[in-house]
Amino acid sequence: MHKKPDPARRSERSRQAILQAARELVTEVGYAKLSIEAIAARAGVGKQTIYRWWRSKGAVVFDSFLALSEDTQGMALPDTGDIEADLKTVMRATVAEFADPAFEAPIRALNMEIVADPELAAQYRDKLAGPVDEAKKERLRSAQRAGQIAEDADLDLALELLYAPVYQRWLLRTGPLTPEYADALVDAVLRALRP
Amino acid sequence: MHKKPDPARRSERSRQAILQAARELVTEVGYAKLSIEAIAARAGVGKQTIYRWWRSKGAVVFDSFLALSEDTQGMALPDTGDIEADLKTVMRATVAEFADPAFEAPIRALNMEIVADPELAAQYRDKLAGPVDEAKKERLRSAQRAGQIAEDADLDLALELLYAPVYQRWLLRTGPLTPEYADALVDAVLRALRP
Amino acid sequence: MHKKPDPARRSERSRQAILQAARELVTEVGYAKLSIEAIAARAGVGKQTIYRWWRSKGAVVFDSFLALSEDTQGMALPDTGDIEADLKTVMRATVAEFADPAFEAPIRALNMEIVADPELAAQYRDKLAGPVDEAKKERLRSAQRAGQIAEDADLDLALELLYAPVYQRWLLRTGPLTPEYADALVDAVLRALRP
Amino acid sequence: MHKKPDPARRSERSRQAILQAARELVTEVGYAKLSIEAIAARAGVGKQTIYRWWRSKGAVVFDSFLALSEDTQGMALPDTGDIEADLKTVMRATVAEFADPAFEAPIRALNMEIVADPELAAQYRDKLAGPVDEAKKERLRSAQRAGQIAEDADLDLALELLYAPVYQRWLLRTGPLTPEYADALVDAVLRALRP
DNA sequence: AATTAACCGAGACGGTACGTCTGGTCTTTAA
DNA sequence: TTAAAGACCAGACGTACCGTCTCGGTTAATT
Known part of the structure; x- marks a missing residue:
């Protein structure tokens, strides 16, 4: 059986670091060459923390833009x-x-x-x-x-x-x-x- | 020095097999999960033969559609x-x-x-x-x-x-x-x- | 400062569950593939409870055998x-x-x-x-x-x-x-x- | 279907580098902390090259000793x-x-x-x-x-x-x-x- | 009876390594 | 020379565990 992670325990610090790293890396190396491994490394985060909260590389990148335009x-x-x-x-x-x-x-x-x-x-x-x-x-x-x-x-x-x-x-x-x-x-x- | 391949020597049989394999695989597994490795295997062709004649996975797929609509x-x-x-x-x-x-x-x-x-x-x-x-x-x-x-x-x-x-x-x-x-x-x- | 756990407060129920789970898992999957994570899950115990009382996977397994042969x-x-x-x-x-x-x-x-x-x-x-x-x-x-x-x-x-x-x-x-x-x-x- | 690698094509240079790296690392970090990843890195070799020719970490280490005592x-x-x-x-x-x-x-x-x-x-x-x-x-x-x-x-x-x-x-x-x-x-x- | 300090189950976290897969290059053998 | 075949280096994939940590919720021994 699959257990869903508990959102209440989610680390906001990690979430922000991941989204920022994703944004930076997309502009630096482009989307095609972007890897989850690189996002995790840049964000100072374990890979599992990304896989725990996002379905795919695309979902992370998408969220990183969502977060940007939340104030728009x-x-x-x-x-x-x-x-x-x-x-x-x-x-x-x-x-x-x-x-x-x-x-x-x-x-x-x-x-x-x-x-x-x-x-x-x-x-x-x-x-x-x-x-x-x-x-x-x-x-x-x-x-x-x-x-x-x-x-x-x-x-x-x-x-x-x-x-x-x-x-x-x-x-x-x-x-x-x-x-x-x-x-x-x-x-x-x-x-x-x-x- | 890099020698460009001589198009005259190109194997038409391999080219067709590669394009057809690409077309089939795109419909079967989708573009994102399509690999050159899989195209070569399905076409019964060495990977080098693909890299010799196409720049990228995208170029192969693109050509495979070009070939389809040449009669349009x-x-x-x-x-x-x-x-x-x-x-x-x-x-x-x-x-x-x-x-x-x-x-x-x-x-x-x-x-x-x-x-x-x-x-x-x-x-x-x-x-x-x-x-x-x-x-x-x-x-x-x-x-x-x-x-x-x-x-x-x-x-x-x-x-x-x-x-x-x-x-x-x-x-x-x-x-x-x-x-x-x-x-x-x-x-x-x-x-x-x-x- | 590091505080040593107080043995008086140790949960005997957890200890037994851990040792039994360890014994079962060793026979089921072998020692090499045995993980503390699996022992904790099988015993219905938090991982920390294992780390609190044992130095290593080996120590748990060892104790689980000690417990068995205490009557020998x-x-x-x-x-x-x-x-x-x-x-x-x-x-x-x-x-x-x-x-x-x-x-x-x-x-x-x-x-x-x-x-x-x-x-x-x-x-x-x-x-x-x-x-x-x-x-x-x-x-x-x-x-x-x-x-x-x-x-x-x-x-x-x-x-x-x-x-x-x-x-x-x-x-x-x-x-x-x-x-x-x-x-x-x-x-x-x-x-x-x-x- | 699984295809066995062709021993005739095996790279002797890689084999030697892997065995030597394994020998060095076992003495440096010990067997328990030895990783295939580290062997590959030290030997300047892709991980796949190790997995292609050996079943397990143990088999590599074993062979590295075999090679040593072939002159004995x-x-x-x-x-x-x-x-x-x-x-x-x-x-x-x-x-x-x-x-x-x-x-x-x-x-x-x-x-x-x-x-x-x-x-x-x-x-x-x-x-x-x-x-x-x-x-x-x-x-x-x-x-x-x-x-x-x-x-x-x-x-x-x-x-x-x-x-x-x-x-x-x-x-x-x-x-x-x-x-x-x-x-x-x-x-x-x-x-x-x-x- | 209230307080409090430890243990407890749970599980997220930063990490390491796993074994697999693919990319792109290079080498060998045959046609 | 080109092609099939496939080994090679490289490195990302998604998973499994590691050992640490934090969170509420007991539980037991003081106050």
Whole structure:
């Protein structure tokens, strides 16, 4: 019979050290060359302590990003009343973030994990993407109330039309991520959403 | 000094055996648990023969899919004169293909490779995605000539608006891939492209 | 500072459970594969309780045998007046005991411990071998008084001549342990000890 | 299915390095704390190379001693015509060898292995003990021819009477190993073997 | 009766080593 | 020269135990 570990006895110090080590190593050697052995060594922790609390290397890396963005919660998008200007601001920022080489390696690692592991994908949706998407939809609803977007527009689809092209370009490296691209994207999507 | 292998001397029988073994093993054990060792054993081939001709596990898997779709070349999209109907036909087919569980494992493996390895991504663009995209753009150009789409529309962006949402939904498992979804997507994109 | 445990507070129930578990496990999995972890689990006892009272795995196993043979104390050898007959009786019994496959594993384990650990060897001499050897020497002294053995014979050496060959045969598996062998041994040793 | 390695392809260089490393480490850290991991590291060899050719840690250590004494073969005992003097010379040397603290650790390790593993015990008999015992018996036969030992004496038993007591004293640390002890032993055994 | 100090079961912890698996290189033999 | 075969060095895998530690919960002997 398999006994589950008792979470009450979990060492917070070890947990933090492991997550930090994972974050550091992903940026240093990349996700593919990352080993649990190295994480344990860097964190000054026995390997078993990792295996006790995480299912896989991916779960550790995933949690290390979760922990990072726990303070990103509750943010709201700018609302100047001009949906076009606001969206362009947001999308230009998004595009710039993706283009930042410092985030390249870890975010790509995170995405590989999510693609490969449905369970992590679910966690990602619930804990990271979900709240952010809700904030984005709230801004779009505000635009609906202002009559800038059709009342019957499918906001989930709208979000996908806005973000999926950027995501795909970045993930598959199929094109440059420039501010002009962000603007063109917003223009096109707003045309599709016009009342 | 390192001598490059002479492609003329390459054993076609071994190459085919390796590609087939790779294809079989990807579907059987998944990409993550696939090993060069296992491919060599299944193909009845020395490991060196694999290392001589491919850079990495990913390159072998990638080639094994290339070989499969070599006959998919030169296809053209339907052109009944009604861009909306034609696109809905195509997108419904695309959505159905993605939803097919039989292709799930290998296609996901292929995408993981492309995401992780920029060189394979380039090959993918040139040899697989490129020709298909060109055919799709050709259909859109035909619609432009027919006045169904704005003359100055950015066709690359148009393709991304059509396909990226589907790709993202599938890759991140963020939503169901239904015919209704395909139709809604086409409707939205055509609104964005209207003259 | 390190505080020694207070023997008065020792749980007799735990002690017995540990010794019994050790005995069972030695016969089941052999001494080499025996672990303190397994003993603790089988005995339903915390690991610390073992470490508190014993220095090593060997010490536990050793004690578990000590406990078994605590009732063997105070026995005396047969004395019919005929040293040859008596010794043959005793040596035949000894040989039979060694040949019994049921005792093979645990006794071998005990011997490995004694060979490896001088401190346990000392305990063994004092608590197990010593009394038995004294009884054997007493029988030889009786034979000396009866004039069947030289008065100046070295009885320690005599015991070694009798028992070491049997012990060696058993330990190194260098030959069969038969009643005939026991008789031949007694004959030879008695020739060496003749007045 | 399990494939046996091909001995023809075995690397002699690796074999020697492993045996030497094993010999060094046994004397440095003792048998109990010896690890295959350490042997591989010291020998500059992959662990698999050890597991490929040896069943266990014990087998490696055993072989490392075998290799050492391969040149000890074919030796003969002194034969001055005086069996008592010759035996005392030999037994004093044997006793001195056992008492040498430099050989203590490795020889004890070797014996633990032989005691624990019947297969190694068989190898030990055939390759190490056998030839030496034959040489000893040859000397005794010579004494038989000279009329110093009974013609019908059991020479195997004679050897055991001579060597087992020394072996037991050393193994169980039950007494000192002095030249006087060697002499007393020879005296006693010769009395037992007298014609 | 309340306090208190030790033992107790339990099990997490930092570690070491296990025996296996794979990566990528090198060598041998045959075609 | 290429290929099959497979030994080699290297090192990560996930597991088993080590011996230490901390946690609540008895238990027994003082207060």
